[in-house]
Amino acid sequence: MASVKVAVRVRPFNQRELDMGAQLIIQMKGKTTGILNCKANTRDESIRYKEFTFDYSYWSHDEKSENYASQERVYNDLGKEVVDCAFEGYNACVFAYGQTGSGKTFTMMGAMDNQGLIPRICKALFDRMADNSKRGTTHRVQVSYLEIYQERVADLLRGRDTTSLKVREHPKKGPYVQGLTTCLVANYSHIQECMERGNANRTTAATNMNDVSSRSHAIFTITFVQAGYCDGVPSETVSKIHLVDLAGSERADSTGATGQRLKEGAHINKIVGNIGLRNIGLSGAVQRTERRKERKENFLYRTETRC
Numbered sequence: 467m468a469s470v471k472v473a474v475r476v477r478p479f480n481q482r483e484l485d486m487g488a489q490l491i492i493q494m495k496g497k498t499t500g501i502l503n504c505k506a507n508t509r510d511e512s513i514r515y516k517e518f519t520f521d522y523s524y525w526s527h528d529e530k531s532e533n534y535a536s537q538e539r540v541y542n543d544l545g546k547e548v549v550d551c552a553f554e555g556y557n558a559c560v561f562a563y564g565q566t567g568s569g570k571t572f573t574m575m576g577a578m579d580n581q582g583l584i585p586r587i588c589k590a591l592f593d594r595m596a597d598n599s600k601r602g603t604t605h606r607v608q609v610s611y612l613e614i615y616q617e618r619v620a621d622l623l624r625g626r627d628t629t630s631l632k633v634r635e636h637p638k639k640g641p642y643v644q645g646l647t648t649c650l651v652a653n654y655s656h657i658q659e660c661m662e663r664g665n666a667n668r669t670t671a672a673t674n675m676n677d678v679s680s681r682s683h684a685i686f687t688i689t690f691v692q693a694g695y696c697d698g699v700p701s702e703t704v705s706k707i708h709l710v711d712l713a714g715s716e717r718a719d720s721t722g723a724t725g726q727r728l729k730e731g732a733h734i735n736k737i738v739g740n741i742g743l744r745n746i747g748l749s750g751a752v753q754r755t756e757r758r759k760e761r762k763e764n765f766l767y768r769t770e771t772r773c
């Protein structure tokens with residue numbers, strides 16, 4: 467199993483881009499993504515056209531295309547392995563990053579009738595748990611949901627509470643958010659309720675680039691405990707899955723941001739810029755795992771979406 471995987475995804479043009487007569491400059495073939503720089507002042511094809519190879523290149527630009535990458539395909543490639551890892555006792559992380567409006571929330575959360583990675587991963591977890599319970603394993607699942615808005619950490623499961631929570635470092639367990647609500651969930655509909663409650667509390671606003679732009683970074687964490695017997699000895703395995711939807715990097719002139727939106731954009735770019743993504747027009751998801759017994763951390767996947 468590779469420790470890091472990178473994927474990119476192209477979304478369809480939105481109405482604004484259609485109205486502007488936007489030109490499609492991305493091509494995808496297999497794992498390769500090609501980018502045409504139509505502004506380059508040269509006829510040299512090697513300068514105008516560049517190709518990059520990723521673990522996955524998802525063509526979601528045109529639903530009618532035979533290569534169209536659906537939410538299901540993205541889940542099968544990226545989400546299933548997260549679920550497998552959790553059951554093996556690894557920690558995992560998937561995060562989406564990139565430019566505003568490029569499809570991060572769509573890939574991570576999706577729509578009610580076209581679910582993204584987070585609900586699909588949750589559903590698969592509970593389906594697998596139901597199977598394993600028949601073999602005598604018991605499970606405990608807890609979730610928390612927080613957002614980082616203008617560098618303040620807010621608890622999305624606590625309603626519209628604007629109190630900023632403190633991030634602290636535990637000598638053994640590492641960083642944690644003090645006072646963050648954790649909900650014990652017994653089935654998929656419980657976890658779905660938590661997701662919906664958190665999503666409703668998330669800070670969003672309309673900008674020129676996205677009618678429902680996430681103005682915060684959101685982290686949905688599932689803590690998953692499996693208890694059973696190993697060679698007759700009671701054993702317990704704890705895994706954590708962090709599912710992260712970052713706010714998109716943005717240019718103030720493209721988003722038309724002023725006042726509060728402009729302030730938010732500056733904070734968003736600061737964090738996204740710190741991880742080297744500022745203004746490069748990418749979005750996506752990253753997975754990371756940690757084997758509990760070895761206390762070793764590895765990246766599993768990184769998925770980017772290009773618009």
Ligand SMILES: Nc1ncnc2c1ncn2[C@@H]1O[C@H](COP(=O)(O)OP(=O)(O)OP(=O)(O)O)[C@@H](O)[C@H]1O
Nearest residue numbers: 477526566567568569570571572676679680713714
């Ligand atoms: N693969 C896709 N297929 C169809 N529609 C998509 C796809 N990806 C994104 N969209 C649509 O594009 C719009 C913007 O997507 P989304 O809100 O996910 O962007 P974002 O990257 O999360 O933006 P922000 O950083 O501003 O929150 C939405 O209307 C969404 O439904």
